[in-house]
Amino acid sequence: MAIWNKFTGGLRALLHKREAEHDMDEELRAFLDASAERKMRAGMPEAEARRAARVEMGSMESVKEEVRGAGWEAAVEAVWADFRYSIRGLAKSPVFTAVVVLTLALGIGANTAIFSLIDSLLLKSLPVEKPEELAQVTEFPLTNPLWEQVRGRQDVFSGAFAWSSEKLNLAKGGVVQNADGLWVSGDFFHTLGLHPAAGRLLSTDDDRRGCAALAVLSYGFWQSHYGGTVAAIGSAISLEGHPFEAIGVAPAGFYGMTVGRKFDVAIPLCAADVFDGPQSRLDKRHSWWLHAIGRVKPGIGMARLKSRLAALSPSIYGAVVPQDWDAASQDNFRKRVLRPVPAATG
16 A cells, blocks of 8 residues: 555656645645644744744755655656756757667667577577487587597487588689588487488498598588589589588588588598598597587486586596696696586577
8 A cells, every 4th residue: 555655646746746746835834833833832932933843844945855856756757857858959969869869770770680690599499309408518629539538438318429610612723612511420410310301411330430531411502502403412522622422411401500500511520531631630639629419318417417427527538638748738638527518509
């Protein structure tokens, strides 16, 4: 009831200001009369009693300001006054007003665009089978030796894969024609539950050291470069001057592991040997280029997953310590811990 009385009183002060001011004057005069009456009953002369009552209350205008400021309507009046002042100021400077309006419009438009980008990059799940079951092994890139240790030692994922992205030159010579390449381990497509739009996808048998140079085309690349014809399957595509056989096409709507970005060609990790030769990045313990994601087994929550990866970390990191690092750096490397990160959005 008290809240309701405050609300209705404030509303009356806003809509019927003159009446509210009159009532406030009457209440203050009644308060002065009552105070003077009490003093006179105590034996004080009338003139002295009224003067003492006014001194105790203070300036009537000050009291009225305090009363006005105590209600919620005071904040509304202040905002309204500022708004009217701003409108008058803008009306006097039409050019400045136009600049302000344009700035606000651009700001609102930019915020809308940013939200749309965040929605596409962070809020939408990957178009794969049960994306909520996916977890990234760590936020930071891994080396291939580390990935192989994770793959061989983990027991919390029903499937796991590593991936990375890189620009690859399609041209056989002359002007560079880059494509968005996607390095993938053998279980990449299978773990994500994807099926080919044409041909077949890469499998674990395709991702072994000394493997053949094979490639899977994205659906968009297949349409734009091959017109969506089946004749593309089995044809050769040049990547960094090396011929790769196109064995299949990824499903429409799958653009890679980052929502909002696309890939053109996916090739197996083992194909790094084709590009690198004897100094393959697959063997380097300080070449940080891979991300690892797994599909969590049923019944294993994030807490248990985190605990298990932490328990496995000493043996995983300990097996691939960079031998050319100093002793202190090697000790710090052994102390690193793998931490899972939800990967439904890639």
